[in-house]
Structure formats: structure tokens, C-alpha cells
Amino acid sequence: MPELPEVETVRRGLVPALEGRVIERATVNRPDLRFPFPDRMAERLTGARVLALRRRSKYILADLSTGETLLIHLGMSGRILISGVSMGAFHYDHPAPARHDHVVLDIEGGARVTFNDARRFGAMDLLETEKADRHWLLREIGPEPLGNAFDEDYLILRLKGRNTPIKAALLDQRIVAGLGNIYVCEVLHRAGIDPRKKAGAISKRHVAGLVPVIRAVLEEAIEAGGSSLRDYRQADGELGYFQHSFRVYDREDTPCPTGACGGTIHRIVQSGRSTFFCPHCQR
């Protein structure tokens, strides 16, 4: 379920196991995911110390002592399992190797990080740390929604004149980073905006109102993910897939959670993807 909050939760879960530690062994079980792994990836990872774990949009970036940065994208079905560590009173044993365990990192001190991705829409690459921002996957991405560069004036400017539905505009990673199908549905419901409305036809006041809603929805989801880490809820050591209830996503035919409006959640398809919304209170 990797949108920005889930990726951030995975990053935070990896920090204790990875940051400051040496990758003792990297096992690469296939040549590619969405695109081929870089040449000699296993060798280039082996012996490297992880200096810092960062996140940009839905990408996890691990800066290494070798001057390279490991880029990880979870795609649709990517999962990261952590094992060989203790959290509170619980110890996560190494699981048996599983189908679609594409990359396994054995870490100094006994931790193991396993990247599993059934659909293989995920990605991994190694890039020069100094040039990370200019990597082709990162270059065109818009501002972080929780950062200072994302504000009312910016969003008004970027949506001005756009003829595409607001749903599609918010999914466009060049406009704002990290939102996916679920959180766009949640945001538009909370902001009371019809997902079919042309982005450029929404009043400045309503566009401005989207900014704090986007921030709040993402921050709440990150907080929920953080709770799941603190409470050691992931019995199998899988990071990021915390329980989080959505107000409209996947709730077709249920009453609008606004309560007062009396509407029902509808499902429509926009550019090939499901949109869930309340036609009564989203206008």
C-alpha cells in the first residue's frame, strides 16, 4: 500500500536496523524489477555502511559510505521484511525464503532486510549520492507535501488553467509528491471537492483549502504508521502495512462518513483507476 505515509513508515522502521551499520552481504535473486538492476549491485552493496536513510516522495534513499545511494521504490506490491531483530520483548526470527524475495541484505549485528515484490513494479538503483536529486526518476518530482515549498500560492499556480480532473492532477507526481489513489480520494472528500472537477476551474479559495487538508491527511496516516511501529503490531516483521481506516476509499455504497450529508459513497473510474467519493457533499 505504498503511498507517502507507508513509505515513510517503512523508512522509520528500517532506521534502527540499518542506519550506521554495514551491509555484510547482499543477495540478489533476479536480474531486474521494473528495469534491470545496476551492474554488480550485490558487490557494490557488500561492505558499504549505511550513513542515512532518507525519503523523497515514494522513494527510499539509503546513502552509503561508498559515495553511492541505494534507491528503493515499492511499486504496487513491494514489501520490506525485517528479521533477526528484537522489538520490545519480541524477537523476529528469519523467515523461510519466500517466492518473490528478490533482494536480501544481511546486516552487521544479525538483522536481515528482505525486499519482496510479487508484481515487480518496484525498482532499485544505485546512483551517485551527490547527483541523487538529478536522477531521472527524481528529477521531475514536485515538492514534498509536508515541506515548505508546498503552499497555497504554489498549488494555485500549478493548477491554474489545467483542464484535467483534480483527481488526476493530484495524482501527478510533478505537481505534488507522494500522493496515490487512496490518499487523493481521502483528501478530496475531506476538502469537499468533486474529483471530476477540472483542476483549473476550482476557485482559489478551494485550492488553498486543499493544502492544509493534504498535510493533515498525510500526517495522520504517518502517525498511525508510527503507532504501529511503536506497538510492535507487525507480527511478521513486515514494515509499512499498518491498519489504517479510510473514510471513502473502498467504501462504495456505504453512508458518507460526514454524517450530516446523507449521501452514499460512489465508485467511478477516472483514467482507469477507481475513485471513491460522495456526490452529495463533494462539489
Added chain:
DNA sequence: ATGTGTTCCTGTCCGC
């Protein structure tokens, strides 16, 4: 330039 549809791949779920 901008907007839309297709595509990659496997797993799961639903109706028959």
C-alpha cells in the same frame, strides 16, 4: 504542452 489510454506482472477475490 497537455490529456488520455495502455502496459508491465502476479495474486486475490467473486460469481458461476
Added chain:
DNA sequence: TGCGGACAGGAACACA
């Protein structure tokens, strides 16, 4: 319980 089809949280790409 098996089988076919729809669908899935991403995003690059081709094309109008």
C-alpha cells in the same frame, strides 16, 4: 473446488 474474469495501492510510455 475449479475456472474465467475483473481488479489491485504506481508510473513510464506512446499517442492524439
